[in-house]
Amino acid sequence: xxxxxxxxxxxxxxxxxxxxxxxxxxxxxxxxxxxxxxxxxxxxxxxxxxxxxxxxxxxxxxxxxxxxxxxxxxxxxxxxxxxxxxxxxxxxxxxxxxxxxxxxxxxxxxxxxxxxxxxxxxxxxxxxxxxxxxxxxxxxxxxxxxxxxxxxxxxxxxxxxxxxxxxxxxxxxxxxxxxxxxxxxxxxxxxxxxxxxxx
Amino acid sequence: xxxxxxxxxxxxxxxxxxxxxxxxxxxxxxxxxxxxxxxxxxxxxxxxxxxxxxxxxxxxxxxxxxxxxxxxxxxxxxxxxxxxxxxxxxxxxxxxxxxxxxxxxxxxxxxxxxxxxxxxxxxxxxxxxxxxxxxxxxxxxxxxxxxxxxxxxxxxxxxxxxxxxxxxxxxxxxxxxxxxxxxxxxxxxxxxxxxxxxx
Numbered sequence: 001x002x003x004x005x006x007x008x009x010x011x012x013x014x015x016x017x018x019x020x021x022x023x024x025x026x027x028x029x030x031x032x033x034x035x036x037x038x039x040x041x042x043x044x045x046x047x048x049x050x051x052x053x054x055x056x057x058x059x060x061x062x063x064x065x066x067x068x069x070x071x072x073x074x075x076x077x078x079x080x081x082x083x084x085x086x087x088x089x090x091x092x093x094x095x096x097x098x099x100x101x102x103x104x105x106x107x108x109x110x111x112x113x114x115x116x117x118x119x120x121x122x123x124x125x126x127x128x129x130x131x132x133x134x135x136x137x138x139x140x141x142x143x144x145x146x147x148x149x150x151x152x153x154x155x156x157x158x159x160x161x162x163x164x165x166x167x168x169x170x171x172x173x174x175x176x177x178x179x180x181x182x183x184x185x186x187x188x189x190x191x192x193x194x195x196x197x198x199x
Numbered sequence: 200x201x202x203x204x205x206x207x208x209x210x211x212x213x214x215x216x217x218x219x220x221x222x223x224x225x226x227x228x229x230x231x232x233x234x235x236x237x238x239x240x241x242x243x244x245x246x247x248x249x250x251x252x253x254x255x256x257x258x259x260x261x262x263x264x265x266x267x268x269x270x271x272x273x274x275x276x277x278x279x280x281x282x283x284x285x286x287x288x289x290x291x292x293x294x295x296x297x298x299x300x301x302x303x304x305x306x307x308x309x310x311x312x313x314x315x316x317x318x319x320x321x322x323x324x325x326x327x328x329x330x331x332x333x334x335x336x337x338x339x340x341x342x343x344x345x346x347x348x349x350x351x352x353x354x355x356x357x358x359x360x361x362x363x364x365x366x367x368x369x370x371x372x373x374x375x376x377x378x379x380x381x382x383x384x385x386x387x388x389x390x391x392x393x394x395x396x397x398x
Contacts, residue, residue: 024318119223124376168369174327
């Protein structure tokens with residue numbers, strides 16, 4: 001039987017090579033050739049999967065977002081049998097922050113993408129498409145907590161969800177810059193949640 | 200009389216050339232030669248002022264931070280004869296957000312720096328050195344508002360100052376990505392300040 005190439009596996013390997021480059025030196029200077037070399041395949045093989053750098057970036061971004069969403073779900077499910085809104089929000093925030101090497105590296109990838117996306121409309125559409133989903137997830141939990149009397153009824157769930165997402169983004173940047181430690185970033189997020197969760 | 204070169208003026212011109220490159224295509228691929236071309240001078244002339252890319256980046260970063268600080272002061276002074284803590288915080292936040300083309304461009308420069316700084320320790324030291332100053336400025340205003348009974352006495356001024364800085368950073372990123380408009384970003388910052396300023 002001839003050896004069959006696992007195409008999904010190869011796409012993932014290419015995406016992972018791209019992430020390693022993004023997290024160490026950024027994406028701007030990276031060519032298709034650089035990524036092929038990092039993935040240990042030829043340029044021709046890479047071009048079989050991705051015809052342009054843009055195609056490759058979009059695939060890798062979707063893959064990184066999918067993995068992040070999966071990690072949040074896993075963390076929430078592991079945390080308790082019936083997690084409260086506060087537990088869900090807290091665990092999601094903890095998963096988004098660069099608290100360990102893996103998430104630090106994932107965050108560096110997203111920063112590299114972010115900088116490209118600001119200058120590239122197609123990538124920007126993809127980069128921002130996860131935000132409404134995350135906002136809806138957070139707003140649902142805030143609404144649930146309001147119904148249960150854990151959050152004051154005059155808060156606006158969408159506004160609170162957006163503020164939380166933006167805060168986590170800023171905490172992430174300053175953690176990557178070593179302005180504060182991962183533990184301090186989490187304590188700051190907890191301080192914010194403490195004040196959100198006041199009846 | 201021989202024509203004299205205004206060295207400060209030339210340094211500023213070089214820094215501004217660097218910013219134009221940073222805000223359009225990022226700093227990663229930019230060489231000393233690219234910056235010299237953008238500034239309309241020779242590579243040799245540029246090297247008279249900056250021996251390495253690192254030296255040039257540090258100078259340009261300090262200059263961009265100084266201009267930002269000056270804009271905040273000007274805005275605060277223009278806003279009222281005796282500005283309240285809330286006015287000072289609000290005006291500072293408005294100055295930090297990408298609300299117009301000039302500040303958008305300044306923010307893009309800082310994003311480009313940020314990405315370099317994450318991978319470069321020397322640049323990181325410079326990039327983060329403005330944060331404690333800004334935090335102290337914000338914490339002072341929060342302390343003043345607490346003394347005047349505008350903010351609840353159980354808030355911690357340093358924590359609140361840090362949260363505000365991180366929130367503005369995240370609002371900036373999402374505004375640059377067009378996730379929300381400049382006006383929405385300012386409204387979100389106001390919603391956060393509304394809740395900070397509760398006695």
